[in-house]
Amino acid sequence: xxxxxxxxxxxxxxxxxxxxxxxxxxxxxxxxxxxxxxxxxxxxxxxxxxxxxxxxxxxxxxxxxxxxxxxxxxxxxxxxxxxxxxxxxxxxxxxxxxxxxxxxxxxxxxxxxxxxxxxxxxxxxxxxxxxxxxxxxxxxxxxxxxxxxxxxxxxxxxxxxxxxxxxxxxxxxxxxxxxxxxxxxxxxxxxxxxxxxxxxxxxxxxxxxxxxxxxxxxxxxxxxxxxxxxxxxxxxxxxxxxxxxxxxxxxxxxxxxxxxxxxxxxxxxxxxxxxxxxxxxxxxxxxxxxxxxxxxxxxxxxxxxxxxxxxxxxxxxxxxxxxxxxxxxxxxxxxxxxxxxxxxxxxxxxxxxxxxxxxxxxxxxxxxxxxxx
Amino acid sequence: xxxxxxxxxxxxxxxxxxxxxxxxxxxxxxxxxxxxxxxxxxxxxxxxxxxxxxxxxxxxxxxxxxxxxxxxxxxxxxxxxxxxxxxxxxxxxxxxxxxxxxxxxxxxxxxxxxxxxxxxxxxxxxxxxxxxxxxxxxxxxxxxxxxxxxxxxxxxxxxxxxxxxxxxxxxxxxxxxxxxxxxxxxxxxxxxxxxxxxxxxxxxxxxxxxxxxxxxxxxxxxxxxxxxxxxxxxxxxxxxxxxxxxxxxxxxxxxxxxxxxxxxxxxxxxxxxxxxxxxxxxxxxxxxxxxxxxxxxxxxxxxxxxxxxxxxxxxxxxxxxxxxxxxxxxxxxxxxxxxxxxxxxxxxxxxxxxxxxxxxxxxxxxxxxxxxx
Numbered sequence: 001x002x003x004x005x006x007x008x009x010x011x012x013x014x015x016x017x018x019x020x021x022x023x024x025x026x027x028x029x030x031x032x033x034x035x036x037x038x039x040x041x042x043x044x045x046x047x048x049x050x051x052x053x054x055x056x057x058x059x060x061x062x063x064x065x066x067x068x069x070x071x072x073x074x075x076x077x078x079x080x081x082x083x084x085x086x087x088x089x090x091x092x093x094x095x096x097x098x099x100x101x102x103x104x105x106x107x108x109x110x111x112x113x114x115x116x117x118x119x120x121x122x123x124x125x126x127x128x129x130x131x132x133x134x135x136x137x138x139x140x141x142x143x144x145x146x147x148x149x150x151x152x153x154x155x156x157x158x159x160x161x162x163x164x165x166x167x168x169x170x171x172x173x174x175x176x177x178x179x180x181x182x183x184x185x186x187x188x189x190x191x192x193x194x195x196x197x198x199x200x201x202x203x204x205x206x207x208x209x210x211x212x213x214x215x216x217x218x219x220x221x222x223x224x225x226x227x228x229x230x231x232x233x234x235x236x237x238x239x240x241x242x243x244x245x246x247x248x249x250x251x252x253x254x255x256x257x258x259x260x261x262x263x264x265x266x267x268x269x270x271x272x273x274x275x276x277x278x279x280x281x282x283x284x285x286x287x288x289x290x291x292x293x294x295x296x297x298x299x300x301x302x303x304x305x306x307x308x309x310x311x312x313x314x315x316x317x318x319x320x321x322x323x324x325x326x327x328x329x330x331x332x333x334x335x336x337x338x339x340x341x342x343x344x345x346x347x348x349x350x351x352x353x354x355x356x357x358x359x360x361x362x363x364x365x366x367x368x369x370x371x372x373x
Numbered sequence: 374x375x376x377x378x379x380x381x382x383x384x385x386x387x388x389x390x391x392x393x394x395x396x397x398x399x400x401x402x403x404x405x406x407x408x409x410x411x412x413x414x415x416x417x418x419x420x421x422x423x424x425x426x427x428x429x430x431x432x433x434x435x436x437x438x439x440x441x442x443x444x445x446x447x448x449x450x451x452x453x454x455x456x457x458x459x460x461x462x463x464x465x466x467x468x469x470x471x472x473x474x475x476x477x478x479x480x481x482x483x484x485x486x487x488x489x490x491x492x493x494x495x496x497x498x499x500x501x502x503x504x505x506x507x508x509x510x511x512x513x514x515x516x517x518x519x520x521x522x523x524x525x526x527x528x529x530x531x532x533x534x535x536x537x538x539x540x541x542x543x544x545x546x547x548x549x550x551x552x553x554x555x556x557x558x559x560x561x562x563x564x565x566x567x568x569x570x571x572x573x574x575x576x577x578x579x580x581x582x583x584x585x586x587x588x589x590x591x592x593x594x595x596x597x598x599x600x601x602x603x604x605x606x607x608x609x610x611x612x613x614x615x616x617x618x619x620x621x622x623x624x625x626x627x628x629x630x631x632x633x634x635x636x637x638x639x640x641x642x643x644x645x646x647x648x649x650x651x652x653x654x655x656x657x658x659x660x661x662x663x664x665x666x667x668x669x670x671x672x673x674x675x676x677x678x679x680x681x682x683x684x685x686x687x688x689x690x691x692x693x694x695x696x697x698x699x700x701x702x703x704x705x706x707x708x709x710x711x712x713x714x715x716x717x718x719x720x721x722x723x724x725x726x727x728x729x730x731x732x733x734x735x736x737x738x739x740x741x742x743x744x745x746x
Contacts, residue, residue, distance in 0.1 A: 266508060267662065268508075268515075279652060359741060
């Protein structure tokens with residue numbers, strides 16, 4: 001222990017113990033705070049689900065060492081206690097159901113001196129296949145470069161191919177970019193991108209929900225894709241094969257209510273088949289330029305315009321949709337009434353209402369909640 | 374006069390006099406027949422609208438000469454009296470409103486020995502920009518070639534670029550193809566395509582609603598686009614610039630309830646901007662292959678499967694939509710009741726019901742009409 005705030009140590013411990021999204025743990029932290037949650041984990045004083053999820057690592061408290069390691073690299077642990085926690089972006093996770101891997105991150109391990117919240121307040125994910133064509137890399141450079149030059153932060157996964165082209169385009173225009181890793185930020189992965197990651201950390205941020213020392217694993221890539229979408233106001237897929245991780249990122253974008261766009265290419269190119277399929281099946285809008293992206297992602301950015309409400313209502317799922325339905329066409333309702341009418345537990349009603357308010361679906365006054373407009 | 378049937382002479386005269394679509398004239402022909410209509414036109418015994426439309430040419434009866442000229446080229450005039458009149462394809466025009474240029478052709482001047490009806494019973498329009506890229510010509514050859522090899526007739530406009538590539542692909546695979554001209558079939562237009570048009574006539578058909586001697590004019594190209602869509606079970610646009618006649622053909626496809634598809638290309642290519650725009654704005658589905666086309670156009674072909682009814686209902690417009698709405702969810706209605714309930718004149722009700730039946734929206738039994746399924 002080297003004089004860290006016990007609360008920060010608790011966050012570091014919890015991040016190490018759960019290794020990724022865990023909505024029940026996040027709910028426990030919301031209810032009793034990180035230190036009490038850490039105690040409960042250490043002493044295995046938990047629901048059977050949480051105990052199963054944490055017991056394997058509960059005895060390993062490397063929090064001070066992890067924080068030391070990160071500090072030695074100039075990094076830090078960003079937690080929900082911090083001003084720079086990207087709470088507005090991550091609120092969308094609260095509107096999802098209770099599935100095991102649907103939550104926001106417990107905390108974020110960060111390299112880079114800028115405020116994470118400011119970095120992602122106006123951000124677009126630009127992702128795609130590792131097996132990019134020269135066309136794909138060219139178009140990525142154009143679209144990501146134009147977006148970055150207009151003040152959009154480019155979020156991506158630092159992989160070979162489209163991801164790297166997107167980060168490089170942002171760096172090349174003097175713009176901002178965030179790399180989200182599926183391993184500890186102390187690891188350069190892929191190994192060939194060590195220098196690129198240093199540049200990203202210098203001008204933007206390299207972030208991970210996994211503590212230092214964590215190695216990449218397939219399930220972490222899928223969780224990472226979720227976080228790429230979660231930290232972005234929209235998702236653009238530039239090239240994707242028929243089976244591509246980028247399509248997984250796009251699916252997370254849709255779940256989180258982000259606009260999802262895909263860039264077409266020659267129908268003779270295997271690298272575009274996934275994009276064409278997404279467009280054809282209505283999973284993504286066609287984007288031919290940065291302007292097409294801004295048209296969709298703009299309203300979800302800092303501008304705060306809720307856009308086409310009728311369309312956006314389709315993105316309400318699960319509890320949020322049920323709560324919205326329970327609101328009368330005219331007049332207001334209290335949270336308890338909404339819980340009874342919708343059948344959604346009151347704590348969930350309380351969780352989804354602020355998200356829906358932020359997204360412009362509902363509003364409130366002293367008499368209760370009502371449908372916006 | 375060289376011994377032609379007076380009825381055929383009347384059709385030829387009417388075709389020459391109106392030069393293109395004229396729903397009020399078609400309705401008059403339906404009511405009193407071509408000879409009585411021809412008499413009324415000649416004697417200017419007409420409604421003021423029809424008189425205005427026909428008076429300029431009413432005194433010019435070149436019908437026998439026109440028929441002679443076509444016969445000398447091995448061609449013929451195909452009329453609604455003929456077995457080979459493509460009545461099922463053209464019925465879709467009857468479901469449109471009463472706008473001046475929304476009708477089917479009065480008659481078709483044809484070069485080529487095959488039955489027009491059989492040629493277009495399983496047909497797809499493949500159209501696009503004259504300023505085609507080599508990518509566009511390559512993709513046209515692949516898609517039109519695959520469709521033709523699978524027994525689809527390729528309908529197009531014989532223009533330079535995509536149209537010519539589509540016709541050639543069909544010819545190259547030993548398939549069938551139909552060229553629809555905006556001038557008389559005695560004219561090779563464009564001039565450089567004289568030989569191509571001869572090949573099309575030999576293996577398929579060259580057709581026009583304009584009598585021999587008619588020269589191309591801008592409004593005739595727009596009317597021709599309407600007929601390309603009308604003679605096809607679907608419309609595929611391969612490359613189209615921002616402003617392109619192919620987008621006009623696609624718009625006609627949508628009006629006539631045909632599936633409309635567009636092929637994407639590099640976003641860096643100006644020749645694909647129109648296709649991307651149509652896909653982006655929901656005016657066309659993305660087609661990356663002949664299989665994508667068949668998936669959409671198949672059900673509208675001879676197979677007769679009505680496909681996804683919920684989606685198809687969106688294509689009902691004007692009178693057809695009103696008549697469909699007037700049908701009860703359960704039970705049947707007679708045409709007179711439907712006319713009263715829908716506010717659509719009974720002759721229009723009688724015109725649109727068979728079209729809707731053919732397209733699988735409605736069905737009938739001895740007690741009246743009902744909604745299909």
